[in-house]
Amino acid sequence: MKIAFVYSGQGAQYQGMGQDLYESNQIVRDVFDSASEALDLDMVALCFEENNQLNETTFTQPAILTVSMAIDAILKENGIEPEVVAGLSLGEYSALVKSGALDFREAVQLVKQRGQFMTEAVPSGVGAMSAIMGLDREIVEAVCTEVEASGVGVVTPANYNMPGQIVIAGIKAAVEEAGERLSQKGAKRVIPLQVSGPFHTALLEPASKQLAQALETVSVHEPKLPVVSNTEAKVIKNQTEITPLLVRQVMSPVLWEDSVRTMIDELGVTTFIEVGPGKALSSFIKKIDRSVTILNVENQKSLEKTLEKLKAE
Known part of the structure; x- marks a missing residue:
């Protein structure tokens, strides 16, 4: 059995995520306290209490990173460690923290800035994203190219999630035209997504440039585990690749399907544990390869189920 931890991306957040684990585990409370101190922000109130901030990109990103690393800490305490790590977009920061490439406190500050840069890059209402269900990537790519060439505006594939699900993003009118x-x-189906901007497109170049500046103040170390970057769907070879990849990631498509195939075909992963809120990655992986074992941990119930399953194996 070769285990990969995969970490939730933006969109997985919900009020109360990680709350039962927080209430019953000191190690989880320690991670929340560390994030709260680093950001001068009440992470408990943000994640557990009714508020509007949790769905604002600037706050969503540090919240998901905190919950993911808190759950990671419990798994470690129970002797469950990965041999490979990856994350969907924002989730890649959790993977880099787990690998030792980034410090948690620095990472939580960095993703809050990243969220802010992404929000400011394109004015609200200008961009859009839609999930396209049931078509091959070649058709989606060709139609996006056609629409762009017709002068309506930028529209490109932004997320290759799984066979038959590709998210497109760009200028609202161009996304609507491509959807039609x-x-x-x-x-x-063509499903418009409730997001604040056209993430993972060239329209995010201003955010990419600002992130490059922010990364100059962050310490990046050699990863102690193989980290599969979803910008290239390849293992990050050394620390010098990390900063350029994170800068590109903001405005490049997320190659999630390809990344999962890399983990299975090239790295021999047989068991995936989705760490963090939601089960989106588990459903994607199931559609990519049904032969692997897929588990997730987001609360006490799923933690117990995962530990039981791993013990049985």
Whole structure:
């Protein structure tokens, strides 16, 4: 059995995420306290109490990173450690913390800035994202190219999540036009996403440049574990690659399906544990390869189930 930890990305957040684990585990409380101190922000109130901030990108990103690393700490305490790590977009920061490449406190400050840069890069309402269901990537790519060439505006694939699910992003009118054309090409569904901007497109270049500056103040170390970057779907070879990849990641498509295939085919991963809120990555992996074992930990119940399953194996 070769275990990979995969970490949740933005969109997985919900009020109360990690709360039962926080209430019953000191190690979780320690991670929350560390994040609260680093940000001068009440992470408990942000994650557990009714508020509007949790869905604002600037706050969503540090919240998900905190919950993911708190759950990671419990797994470590129970003797569960990965041999490979990866994360969907924002989740890559959790993977880098786990690998020892980034310090948690620095990472939580960095992703709050990243969220702010991403929010400010494109004015609200200008950009959009839609999930395209049931079409091959070649068709989606061709239609996006056609729409861009027609002068409507930027629209490109932003997330290759799994076979038959690709998210497109760009200028709102261009995304809508591409969605209509893709429906005509046989897309089963076109689902507009509730997001604050056209993430993972060239429109995020201003955020990418600001992030590059912010990363100059962050210590980056040699990863102690193989980290699969979802910008290239390859293992990060050494620390010198990390900063350029994180800068590119903001405005490059997320190659999640390809990253999972790399973990299975090249690194021999047989068991995936999704660490953090939600089960989106588990559902993607199931569609990519049904032969692997897929587990997740987001609360006490799923923790117990995962520990039981691993003990049995």
